[in-house]
Amino acid sequence: MKFEFPTLKTIIQIILISLILAVVAYFAFPLFALEQVPAQRLFTYGILAGALLGMLLISTRIYPASSTRVESIFVGNLAFKASPNALRKLFEEYGDVHAVRLMTDRATRRPRGFGFVEMKRKDAKNAIRALDGTEFYGRELKVNVANERKSDD
Template sequence: MVSIKLPLVLVATIILAVIGFFTSSSVLDQDATTLQKSLFSVGVVANGLLIIILSSLTKTSSTVSETNESASTEGEDDIATLYVGNLPYRANEQVVKEHFENFGYVKSVRLMKDKRTGKRKGFGFVEVGVDAAESMIKKLNDSDFQERTIKVRPAKDKVA
């Protein structure tokens, strides 16, 4: 026997189409207000089913994202965050990342921006491998980057 697995959304759509077909065909002989009431009830049922389906899909995706978050936090022990100050305002994340990658592994770069204007503030944070952090600080602190002398230090823990 051949078993075909259809996605739940497709099954729900087919069921709604069948319900709508039979409801509308049986009501076509009746007056317009009865037709409107019938179609409204079909819409309510359809929305209810879609809410159930979408909420189950959301629960599944949140479980997947929680699994991914727990997997990513396992590797965060070997990541150090460096504060980088006196950056040129024209520098973007990619350029800073490329500069730091010359000295070791770089996980991410966050350059701070003014919330109101969207302009860069001239400092940011670089997440790097723990084994390369100290050598990056020694080599990059007080070094020239795009005609500016940058400051590189271990980042302080964020106070809540």
């Protein structure tokens, strides 16, 4: 698990949540309470509840879908002796690799000379820019975004 310091925006959100809950507790709770609770105590409870809620928001941070979306990269003109591990090491220089698939012929089970690498979208773009046209096992790689598979319909 990686620790991240909260951003200024997150800290401001926590403070706003705390203040809103404090004000709501200060004004609304006395209307519904059967017993009298001092207003300062209600305000303090609201601040504490807001701080706890804010910390919960930080610990369960939700990242935008665009930053976590996995992109499939087509890698062509691969040498037949290239292994999935070697290809993974090559692409790991540009980010986390989720999967590597080298395509083989169904009948002969021999390599077909191309494969796919899955990475986060941002890392994939950097890898494509850097690796397209580079030499790998004596062959010049063709690296680009993989096209969607066409349906049989």
